[in-house]
Amino acid sequence: MAKLNSPGELKALRERLSKETFRPGAARIRACCGTACTATGAFKLINEFQKEASAAGAEIEIVKTGCQGLCQKGPVLKTEPANIFYQRTKPSDVQAIMSYTIKGGAPYRQGLYRDNFLSEPVPIMMEIPFYKKQLRIALRNNGVVDPRNIEHYIAVGGYTALEKALSSMSPEEVLDEVDKANLRGRGGAGFPAGKKWAHSKSAKSKIKLVIANGDEGDPGAFMDRSIMEGDPHSLLEGMLICAYAIGAQYGFIYVRHEYPLAVENLKIAIKQAEEHGLLGKNILGTGFSCTMDIREGAGAFVCGESTSLVASIEGERGFPRPRPPRLSEPGGGPWGFPGNLNNIETYACVPVIIDKGSDYFRSIGTKNSPGTKVFALTGKVKNTGLVEVPMGITLREIIFEIGGGILNDKEFKAVQTGGPSGGCIPAEHLDLPVDFDSLASVGSMMGSGGMVVLDEDTCMVDVAKFFLSFTQSESCGKCPPCRIGTYHMLEILKKITSGKGEESDIERLETLGKQIIKGSLCGLGNSAPNPVLTTLKYFREEYEEHIHDKYCRAKVCSGLGTYTINHEECFLCGLCKEACAFGAVKELRNRYYIDQDYCTKCKACYTACPIKAVKIEKQKGRLSSSLKKRD
Amino acid sequence: MNLNVDETIGHIKEAISVSEKNRGVLIYTLQRVQQEMNYLPDHAMKMISEKLGIPLSDVYSTASFYKQFYFTPRGKKIVKVCTGTACHVRGASKVMEKLESEFDIKEGKTTPDLSMTLETVGCIGCCGLAPVATVNEYIVGEIDSAKIEEIIEAIKAE
Numbered sequence A: 001m002a003k004l005n006s007p008g009e010l011k012a013l014r015e016r017l018s019k020e021t022f023r024p025g026a027a028r029i030r031a032c033c034g035t036a037c038t039a040t041g042a043f044k045l046i047n048e049f050q051k052e053a054s055a056a057g058a059e060i061e062i063v064k065t066g067c068q069g070l071c072q073k074g075p076v077l078k079t080e081p082a083n084i085f086y087q088r089t090k091p092s093d094v095q096a097i098m099s100y101t102i103k104g105g106a107p108y109r110q111g112l113y114r115d116n117f118l119s120e121p122v123p124i125m126m127e128i129p130f131y132k133k134q135l136r137i138a139l140r141n142n143g144v145v146d147p148r149n150i151e152h153y154i155a156v157g158g159y160t161a162l163e164k165a166l167s168s169m170s171p172e173e174v175l176d177e178v179d180k181a182n183l184r185g186r187g188g189a190g191f192p193a194g195k196k197w198a199h200s201k202s203a204k205s206k207i208k209l210v211i212a213n214g215d216e217g218d219p220g221a222f223m224d225r226s227i228m229e230g231d232p233h234s235l236l237e238g239m240l241i242c243a244y245a246i247g248a249q250y251g252f253i254y255v256r257h258e259y260p261l262a263v264e265n266l267k268i269a270i271k272q273a274e275e276h277g278l279l280g281k282n283i284l285g286t287g288f289s290c291t292m293d294i295r296e297g298a299g300a301f302v303c304g305e306s307t308s309l310v311a312s313i314e315g316e317r318g319f320p321r322p323r324p325p326r327l328s329e330p331g332g333g334p335w336g337f338p339g340n341l342n343n344i345e346t347y348a349c350v351p352v353i354i355d356k357g358s359d360y361f362r363s364i365g366t367k368n369s370p371g372t373k374v375f376a377l378t379g380k381v382k383n384t385g386l387v388e389v390p391m392g393i394t395l396r397e398i399i400f401e402i403g404g405g406i407l408n409d410k411e412f413k414a415v416q417t418g419g420p421s422g423g424c425i426p427a428e429h430l431d432l433p434v435d436f437d438s439l440a441s442v443g444s445m446m447g448s449g450g451m452v453v454l455d456e457d458t459c460m461v462d463v464a465k466f467f468l469s470f471t472q473s474e475s476c477g478k479c480p481p482c483r484i485g486t487y488h489m490l491e492i493l494k495k496i497t498s499g500k501g502e503e504s505d506i507e508r509l510e511t512l513g514k515q516i517i518k519g520s521l522c523g524l525g526n527s528a529p530n531p532v533l534t535t536l537k538y539f540r541e542e543y544e545e546h547i548h549d550k551y552c553r554a555k556v557c558s559g560l561g562t563y564t565i566n567h568e569e570c571f572l573c574g575l576c577k578e579a580c581a582f583g584a585v586k587e588l589r590n591r592y593y594i595d596q597d598y599c600t601k602c603k604a605c606y607t608a609c610p611i612k613a614v615k616i617e618k619q620k621g622r623l624s625s626s627l628k629k630r631d
Numbered sequence B: 001m002n003l004n005v006d007e008t009i010g011h012i013k014e015a016i017s018v019s020e021k022n023r024g025v026l027i028y029t030l031q032r033v034q035q036e037m038n039y040l041p042d043h044a045m046k047m048i049s050e051k052l053g054i055p056l057s058d059v060y061s062t063a064s065f066y067k068q069f070y071f072t073p074r075g076k077k078i079v080k081v082c083t084g085t086a087c088h089v090r091g092a093s094k095v096m097e098k099l100e101s102e103f104d105i106k107e108g109k110t111t112p113d114l115s116m117t118l119e120t121v122g123c124i125g126c127c128g129l130a131p132v133a134t135v136n137e138y139i140v141g142e143i144d145s146a147k148i149e150e151i152i153e154a155i156k157a158e
C-alpha cells in the first residue's frame, strides 16, 4: 500500500473501498472471534464453513469480527444477505446453515435465538431483546469489520473524522467541538474530556503525549478489551484527533497484560496505519506528526490510576503520587512531559463527535451525560455480555429487558456498578435513569461500566467482603490509611461472615470506611470502602442478622445458623452422613439427624443433599436483637 | 539475550535520555526473560541489572511490585481460576476448592513435580462465560461439574 499523501487521497481510497468492500447482496458471514466466542469454538466453526463452502464450490466471504456482545450464547454469527443471526452454533450446524440460509435464504430454525424453548425463534439480530434497546457508538464497528484489516475500517467510514479535522478544522475548533459535546470520561470519574484537553493544550511544553488507559483492572468489566481487540482503529483515530487538538507528538496505549489478543491486534493496526500514512511523520501530507507505541502492564490494579500509570510507563514501581502536578501539567506526565490521559472508550467516541457533530452526540443520552455507555452485564442475569445503551436508560430496562431477567427466575436483590470502587444498588432504585450523576446520588458510581447483577442467593456481606479483599490485596502499600485500614475492614468482615461478629462491628466499619476515604492518597483508597458502605446503607439488616442472629439468609456464609434435617423431605440417601467430616450426622433406624454438639456448620451436608432437605435456620432461643432494638 | 533498547522504547527515544530509556524498557525486559525462562532466576536478574545499568536492588524492587513476575520456578501447566466479580457470584470458589483438593496444593502453589501451578486471576474478560478458568492459553468457560473433570483430565494429560 502506498502512503496516502493528502486528505483527498484518503477520500478517494474510501470511495473505492466502500464500493468494493461489503458489497450488498453477496454471501457473507460475520463470525464473532472475540475472546469468549473463540473460547467456545469460533475458529473450529470458521474452518468448517470454509471446508463446506469449497466442497460446494460456493463463493462466500467470512469476516472475523470482534466481540458482538452476546458472549453467553457464543459462538455467534450473522449471515448476509438474508441477515439471519445464529447463536450457540456448533460445527454440526454448519451444513444446515449453508444449505438453508446461504443457498436458500431461509432461516435454519434450530440455530436461531429463542428467549426460552417455548417462545418463537428470532432470526433478525436487531429484533432480539438483547440488541433491541442498544445503540452502538463506541462499539459501532465491533461485529462489523475485521479488526486486522484497515480497509474494512476505512470502507465503513473510518478516518473520516481525522480527514475532516486535518483538512478543515483548526485544533481549537476540534477542541471546541469535543467540549460542546460534553463528552465525559468513560474510565471512572466522568470528568469532561473537553476540559481536560483544554488543560493539556494550555500546558507550556514542546513535547506532549497522548495516552490511552487500557488497564481495565476492574474485575467484571471488559468493554475496553472489546474495543482494542475488535476495533483498534477507532481508538487510534480518537487518539490522533486528540493529539491534533492538544499538539501532542507521541502516543502511548497502556494495555493490561492479561489481554494478549488486544496487544496483537493493536500492533497490527498501528503498522497498517503507518503504512497508509495515517500515523507517523507528516500524516496525510498535512505536516501533522504523531506516533503510537504500546506499553504492556504487568498485573497491578493500581496502575490504572493516572500517576501510577505514569510511573509504570517510566519503568518504575507503580506507586501513585500526590497531585499536583497533574498529568496535563509540565512535570506531570511520563518523563515530565505533559500528557493527556483518557479511557479507551472515551477516545473511541471522539471520531463520531467530530464526524457527525456535537449536536448529534448531545441528542443522545441525558443533559449532563450525553452519549452512550458500554456496560459489561454479568452475574445472575440470563443474557450476559456487552451492551451499549444511551445514558438515561433505567436499570430495569438493562437488567430485565436486555438482560432478560434473573437467572432461573429468582428474586432480584441488587446490582453492583462501578466495580471495586462502586456500590450496590437495591431493588427500590431499579427505575433510576442511569448516568454519571444519578449513580453517584445513590452512593454508587459509573466506574468503568461493570454491572454485576445479584440475586436472592447472594449474601451482601459476602459481596462486600469480596470487593474489599480485592482492593486490600491490590493496595500498593504506599499510604497507611489504605494499606492498614482496608486490612482491618477485611478482618472485621471475615469475622462477621464466619459467625464471630460482635456488637460494635458495624459502627467500626463505618468509622474506618470514612477515615480511609478521607485519608488515602489515591483513588484506590478513596473508593475502596464504597462497597461496604453502600451495602451497609441498603442491606444493614443482613449485617445485623449475621452478627446478632448468627444467620446468613442467602446461606452463603458457613459457620452460621442451625443445621437440621427435614424428615418429611428426606428420602434417606445417606449422602449427608458421608459428606460430614465430623461425624455430626447420626443415623437412626428410620431417619438421619444432626448432632448439634458435633456440628461445625461447614455446609458439607447442605451442599451434599440432592433435594435440599438439610435446612439452615436461625438459631433457636436467640431473641433477635435487631428486633429488640427496634421496639 | 539481545536487547535493542532504542527499538523497544519506540518513537519517544528521540526525546529522552539514555538512562530514561534503559529504565523505560525494564518491565518489557523482565516480561521477555520470564517468557523465555518461565520465571526470573537470580542470574537473569543480575544480567538485566548490568545490561541496563540499574542497581540490582532496584530491579528487584520493580519486579516484586508487579504480580506478573515470579522468582521461583513454575509448573508446566499454568491453571488460572478467574475470581473476578462475575465468576465469584457464579461459583468460582467451588472450582478452586475442587482443584485444590484434586491436586493437593493450595492456591498460588506449584506441585512438587513442577507439572502444574494453580493460581487465581482477577477477570480475564470473559465474564459472559462465568465461571472461567484457563489452562495455559486455553480458556474454559461455563464450568460445571462435567467441565471440571475435563479440566482435570487436560491438566493431567501430557
Ligand SMILES: Cc1cc2nc3c(=O)[nH]c(=O)nc-3n(C[C@H](O)[C@H](O)[C@H](O)COP(=O)(O)O)c2cc1C
Residues within 6 Å of the ligand: A184, A185, A186, A187, A188, A189, A190, A191, A193, A213, A214, A215, A216, A217, A218, A301, A302, A303, A304, A305, A306, A341, A342, A343, A344, A346, A448, A522, A523, A524
Ligand atoms: C485504582 C484506580 C484504577 C483505575 N483503573 C482504571 C482503568 O482500568 N481504566 C481506566 O480507563 N481508568 C482507570 N482509572 C481512572 C483513571 O485514573 C483516569 O481517571 C481515567 O483513565 C481518565 O480517563 P477518562 O477521563 O477518559 O475517564 C482508575 C483509577 C483508579 C484510582
Ligand code: FES
Residues within 6 Å of the ligand: A219, A220, A221, B082, B083, B084, B085, B086, B087, B088, B122, B123, B124, B125, B126, B127, B128, B130, B131, B132
Ligand atoms: S470475572 Fe471472570 S472473566 Fe470476568
